[in-house]
Amino acid sequence: MKRAQIKIINLGLTLLAEQGQTLGKVLSQADIPVRFECGQKGVCGKCQVKIISGSLSPPDRHEKYFLEFLGLDPSVTRLACLARITQDLEIEIPEESLLQPVKILDKGITTTFPLRPSFRQCFITLDKEKVTSSPAINEAIAREINFPNLVFSLETLNQLGEAVRETPQKLQVTIFQNKEICSIESDSTPSPLLGVAIDLGTTTVVGELINLENGETLAVASGLNQQLRFGSDVVARLYEATSSEARKKSLQRAAGRTINSLLNKLTKRPGISRENIMEVVVAGNTVMNHLLLGLPAHTLARLPFAPVFQALPELNSSELGLNISPWGKVYVAPNIQSFIGGDISAGLLACRLFEKSGRHLYLDLGTNGEIIINDHGELWATSTAAGPAFEGVGLSSGMMATTGAIYQIKIKDVGSSLEVKTIGRGKPRGICGTGFVDLLSIALRQKWIRDNGRITNRQNKIEVRPQVGLGQEDIRKLQMALAAIKTGVKLLMSKLKLDYSELDTIYLAGAFGTELNIHHAMDIGLLPQIDPAKVVFIGNASLAGARCLLLNYPLRKKLTAWVKKIKFLSLAQEKEFQDTFLKSLNLEPFPQKGKKGKYI
Ligand code: FES
Missing domain, CATH: 3.30.420.480 (Domain of unknown function (DUF4445))
Structure with a gap:
């Protein structure tokens, strides 16, 4: 197979590739962080590369049509996932085609459980007397450590034979969950676990x-x-x-x-x-x-x-x-x-939802919205396909929470201009989830849109900054995402015959993070209207839960038992699903008070 050299000018990299391979395959094998958002199927258009010199295989009909549809010249720009390597090549990968560092939620709720990790170390001294008074050396160790039923693998017995060639001997023993000896080392300096x-x-x-x-x-x-x-x-x-x-x-x-x-x-x-x-x-x-x-x-x-x-x-x-x-x-x-x-079971563990009395709603809002309610110890869960709109995907000015994304929008007075904050304080390049929540709420209050989502001005768009804003199609997509979440919450609340006013807490995990304006979220029906002080941001609850499970292994058994008790509501099988979804498309708050059993 003939080889070709691919120079990526803007990254200062040179790759060797086999002719005939797609450029996308070569870039992904070299771990170049290209946005292959459709999994290299040639349908998202995000993997564009610019040809500086040389050429790739001629574009097929699909690629040619797609590039022209995007207003791009196929002799200059190609889709890496479709174009094949035919000769040496110099390319540039535009910044927009590269995965940008995302604002990652690394902080979670702080929860404290007693420290009981799976692994522990013991330091023991084995002398001649201890060995001779036991039926076997491993029995002498088990007695010394004082855990009944310790299991020694063949490997650890081998280590043991080596470690006690001479007595007295200082031994470092690592034990897994108080039942299995993992390693026995002599004369070793203590190493951290x-x-x-x-x-x-x-x-x-x-x-x-x-x-x-x-x-x-x-x-x-x-x-x-x-x-x-x-x-x-x-x-x-x-x-x-x-x-x-x-x-x-x-x-x-x-x-x-x-x-x-x-x-x-x-x-x-x-x-x-x-x-x-x-x-x-x-x-x-x-x-x-x-x-x-x-x-x-x-x-x-x-x-x-x-x-x-x-x-x-x-x-x-x-x-x-x-x-x-x-x-x-x-x-x-x-x-x-x-x-x-x-990720959700860990999050529930981190906010101790299983152990709480009262009524609590747990929301993890992402492409898939997960909704869990604890009603005095009875737990119900459902999931709803909200889609990626609130992650900025598929919207004309949408972007993930990366540098240049508008994450906060405010207006001081009627008629005054919108004030924005961007991640990294850079020039606004687009809007991310929390920014869209602000913008929808402001647009409703200022009557720039009706509650059915229709834009009221002639331009049929709401601009935050030049070329950055919302069009009618964007609002429709956001309405669909909101309706999916709202429908899930409404049907689950209805199943339990609960009123929103009866909720003691809303735990909010997932994409939105602490920058979410709770009042704006309630205005547009992303969150039920309750006392804002009852809304708790739990950040990266999944990481916090993983930490709890790492530091206290008996929790794993408890969590598994708790998880088995959660009942699941399949939204699609609810006969009120369609109706509720359609009613939820309006940009309006959740019903504030309803008769028990009728909250839809
Ligand atoms: S990865 Fe989607 S078009 Fe190439």
């Missing part, structure tokens, strides 16, 4: 390195999920994973690489070694969990729409290719249901 809590998101991943002996956080790091090149959302990933065994394996490897590169970042500090990481706890959505473990995902995508597991015991890290201690374990927070995963 470390663990990592991970929030494995579809787009981003955040990890916290923690000293298991005292719960101290040593480092926090984040990055992008390396599965992004297979598509930006769970639907695209599911499509890929179910297309072939090889694709499923590629997705699993990408998940492993994502975590390993996070571990590298976390252990950069001198004196910290990945070998000392004994356990990793992962909280991810159901799809991410399946892909990380290399499990079949077709049951999630098609009937019976069910995960292949709800809860698992700890797995050996080597099975997943994670570079930590050879005795390392991986624990995955339990899934609740096919589209309510371990």
Whole structure:
């Protein structure tokens, strides 16, 4: 196979590739963070590259039509996922085609549970007398440590034989969950026992390195999920994973690489070694969990729409290719249901929803909205496909919460201009979720739009800054997203015959974060109207929950038992679903007070 050289001028990189491969494949293999948002299917148009010199295979009809539709000249701009390499080439990857660093939620609610990590170390001294008074050396150790029923693997018995060649001998023994001896070392200097809590998101991943002996956080790091090149959302990933065994394996490897590169970042500090990481706890959505473990995902995508597991015991890290201690374990927070995963069970744990009396609503608002209600200990959950509009996807000025995104909009007086705040204080490039909530609320109050979403001015658009704002089509998409969330909340509240005024707390997790203006969110019907003091932002609750599970392993059993008690409401099967959805399309607050059983 002939080779070709690809120079990426603006990144200062040169790659070697086989002729005939798509440029997209070569870029993704080299981990160049290109926005392959449709999973390299040639339908999102985000993977544009500019040809500086040389040429690629001629565009096929689809690519040519697509580029012309986007107003681009196919002799200059190409879609990396469709164009094939035919010769040496110089290209430029425009900034818009590269994944930008995203504002990552790395702070979660602070919860305290007693420190009971899976791993602990004991230091014992074994002398001749202790050994000879026991039926075997491992029995002498078990007596010394004073845990009944300790299990020694063949490997640890081998270590033991070596370690006690001479007595008296000082031994460092590492024990897993008070039942299994993992390693026995002699004369070793004490090494720290470390663990990592991970929030494995579809787009981003955040990890916290923690000293298991005292719960101290040593480092926090984040990055992008390396599965992004297979598509930006769970639907695209599911499509890929179910297309072939090889694709499923590629997705699993990408998940492993994502975590390993996070571990590298976390252990950069001198004196910290990945070998000392004994356990990793992962909280991810159901799809991410399946892909990380290399499990079949077709049951999630098609009937019976069910995960292949709800809860698992700890797995050996080597099975997943994670570079930590050879005795390392991986624990995955339990899934609740096919589209309510371990990220949510971990979040519920972090805000102690299971243990609360009273009535509490937990909302995780993202592309998939997860809604959980605790009504005096009875827990119900549902999920709703809100779509990516509030993440800025598919809107004319929409963008993720990255540099240049308007995240806050205010107006002082009627007729005065809009004041905006942007991430990184840069020039506004677009608007992200919280900015859209502000803008919709202001537009309603100023009567720039009616409550049915129709724009009242002749230009048929609302501009915040030149070329940045909302068009009629954008408002429709936001209305659909809002209606999906509102419908889920309304039907779940109705199922439990609850009035919004009876809610003690709304816990808000997920994409919006603390920048969300609660009053504006209530105006447009994103949140029910309750006393704003009862709305609690819990930030990255998934990471906070993973941390709890890492530092207190008995919680895993409790969480699994709690999760099994959650009842699930399937919105699509509710006969009032259609009607409720249509009524929820109006941009108006939730009904403030209704008769019990009639809140729709
Ligand atoms: S068009 Fe190339 S990744 Fe979507």
